Amino acid sequence: MADDLLPLLIVALSETVYMVLLSTIMALALGLPLGITLVVTSKGHISEFSGLNNVLGTVVNIFRSFPFIILIVVLLPLSRFLVGTTLGSTAAVVPLAIGSAPFLARIIENSLKEVDKGKIEAALAMGAKSITTIWKVLIPEALPSLVRGITLAVITITGFTATAGAIGAGGLGSLAIRFGYMRYRDDVLFATVIVLVIMVQLVQWGGNFIAHRLESKHHIGM
Amino acid sequence: MITITGLSKSFQTPYGKVDALKNINLEIKQGDIFGVIGFSGAGKSTLIRCLNRLEEPDSGIIRIGEHEITSLNKSQLREVRKRIGMIFQHFNLFDSKTVFGNVAFPLEVAGLSKRQIKNRVEQLLELVELTDKTNAYPAQLSGGQKQRVGIARALANNPEVLLSDEATSALDPKTTYAILELLRNINRKLNLTIVLITHEMDVLRRICNNVAVIEDGEITEMGPVQELFLNPRTDTTRLFVQSDQDLQLNNYSI
Numbered sequence: 001m002a003d004d005l006l007p008l009l010i011v012a013l014s015e016t017v018y019m020v021l022l023s024t025i026m027a028l029a030l031g032l033p034l035g036i037t038l039v040v041t042s043k044g045h046i047s048e049f050s051g052l053n054n055v056l057g058t059v060v061n062i063f064r065s066f067p068f069i070i071l072i073v074v075l076l077p078l079s080r081f082l083v084g085t086t087l088g089s090t091a092a093v094v095p096l097a098i099g100s101a102p103f104l105a106r107i108i109e110n111s112l113k114e115v116d117k118g119k120i121e122a123a124l125a126m127g128a129k130s131i132t133t134i135w136k137v138l139i140p141e142a143l144p145s146l147v148r149g150i151t152l153a154v155i156t157i158t159g160f161t162a163t164a165g166a167i168g169a170g171g172l173g174s175l176a177i178r179f180g181y182m183r184y185r186d187d188v189l190f191a192t193v194i195v196l197v198i199m200v201q202l203v204q205w206g207g208n209f210i211a212h213r214l215e216s217k218h219h220i221g222m
Numbered sequence: 223m224i225t226i227t228g229l230s231k232s233f234q235t236p237y238g239k240v241d242a243l244k245n246i247n248l249e250i251k252q253g254d255i256f257g258v259i260g261f262s263g264a265g266k267s268t269l270i271r272c273l274n275r276l277e278e279p280d281s282g283i284i285r286i287g288e289h290e291i292t293s294l295n296k297s298q299l300r301e302v303r304k305r306i307g308m309i310f311q312h313f314n315l316f317d318s319k320t321v322f323g324n325v326a327f328p329l330e331v332a333g334l335s336k337r338q339i340k341n342r343v344e345q346l347l348e349l350v351e352l353t354d355k356t357n358a359y360p361a362q363l364s365g366g367q368k369q370r371v372g373i374a375r376a377l378a379n380n381p382e383v384l385l386s387d388e389a390t391s392a393l394d395p396k397t398t399y400a401i402l403e404l405l406r407n408i409n410r411k412l413n414l415t416i417v418l419i420t421h422e423m424d425v426l427r428r429i430c431n432n433v434a435v436i437e438d439g440e441i442t443e444m445g446p447v448q449e450l451f452l453n454p455r456t457d458t459t460r461l462f463v464q465s466d467q468d469l470q471l472n473n474y475s476i
Contacts, residue, residue: 116312116314118310118312118314119314119315119316121276121314122308122310122314122315122316122375123316123327123331124276124303125274125276125303125306125308126303126304126308126327126328126331126375126378126379127300127301127302127303127304127328127331127332127379128300128327128328128331129300129331132331136327136330137316137327140316140318140319141316141317141318143318214318217359218317218318218359218361
């Protein structure tokens with residue numbers, strides 16, 4: 001093992017973790033309201049509004065059709081505007097968040113749609129406001145499924161950071177391409193992949209653990 | 223207490239327009255246990271759901287107490303809904319909340335303080351005899367226990383009316399009787415008006431005073447329950463009474 005490998009890995013890993021965390025938070029900030037709106041405005045739901053639903057659905061689909069690497073290029077001006085540069089991890093968070101928010105919105109939409117409409121009607125029949133029904137019934141009832149969905153999104157975002165690394169975002173993907181691929185450093189390539197595998201495993205285990213804890217509380221057998 | 227005048231409701235389906243309710247007129251007295259019976263698809267579920275406007279009527283006037291339900295705006299409707307309890311065939315409990323949390327929910331919605339909520343939930347769980355399940359989750363309860371939680375939740379804000387949408391249809395006979403017994407006790411204790419829809423004659427015979435038979439969106443017969451059993455006037459009613467008697471004969475022959 002070369003002497004420079006460990007420091008390189010540590011820096012790259014911290015950049016990746018930073019990008020994944022920050023873009024997940026930002027993607028949630030965009031995707032959660034979007035996913036909730038997609039559900040509650042759908043036909044027969046809490047606040048049916050098919051016009052808005054169609055528009056949002058189309059916007060989500062448009063963003064989801066972009067290959068991620070193209071989206072980064074398209075959003076370069078926005079990164080420059082918001083962060084001041086198009087290079088580095090923070091600049092990459094802009095396309096990462098915007099690219100994964102629609103994906104996250106669909107995942108959240110699917111989770112929330114699984115909630116039995118009867119429960120929502122029960123809450124409305126008690127005189128609960130729409131917003132109360134969303135926060136106190138819809139989201140808590142979907143929580144285990146939401147956690148699983150967000151876990152999936154975190155892993156997808158981790159993959160996206162590697163793509164972003166190819167065009168200047170830093171992180172493990174960048175390390176693998178610059179050192180492993182371009183300089184024929186097989187040791188770097190191999191080590192990067194191992195670190196990524198471990199990282200994804202940990203996220204998946206963590207997500208499963210939380211979802212399982214929630215489920216066993218709610219759906220314990222007789 | 224409840225008056226329904228000229229209530230109609232239709233649904234648009236892929237196969238055309240379906241008239242679920244056609245010009246329904248109905249009066250239900252304070253403290254009555256009023257049954258609505260009919261076959262599947264007769265419109266009884268739509269009828270009860272129109273009473274708290276879970277289903278929006280196309281036309282007609284519904285009055286409950288001093289409120290004209292059909293002319294309320296959204297926020298007025300929310301206020302009135304707090305005083306109309308509803309229980310469901312599939313209970314519709316919140317799985318993520320404990321029994322306490324489920325019964326507390328309508329009280330939180332009504333804006334009561336934590337202390338008031340705690341006291342009220344204790345009272346209600348005593349009423350439905352579930353004090354030992356306060357911290358259980360719905361998944362840990364039997365069907366009968368779940369419906370007791372549903373009843374406690376529906377009674378939380380001292381409603382004037384309790385709507386029961388096939389509340390015993392998912393329960394076994396023994397549990398059904400226990401739940402009906404509970405409803406009758408509550409009706410007597412609180413002088414609560416109960417409107418219940420069912421497809422089981424047994425439910426009518428056990429607790430209802432008055433009944434309406436609904437068929438193809440129309441009320442075909444209405445009156446005291448004994449009257450219905452003694453002098454069924456329409457084919458549907460005869461069919462219900464007949465099947466009920468067959469059932470009883472079977473029971474005796476076992």
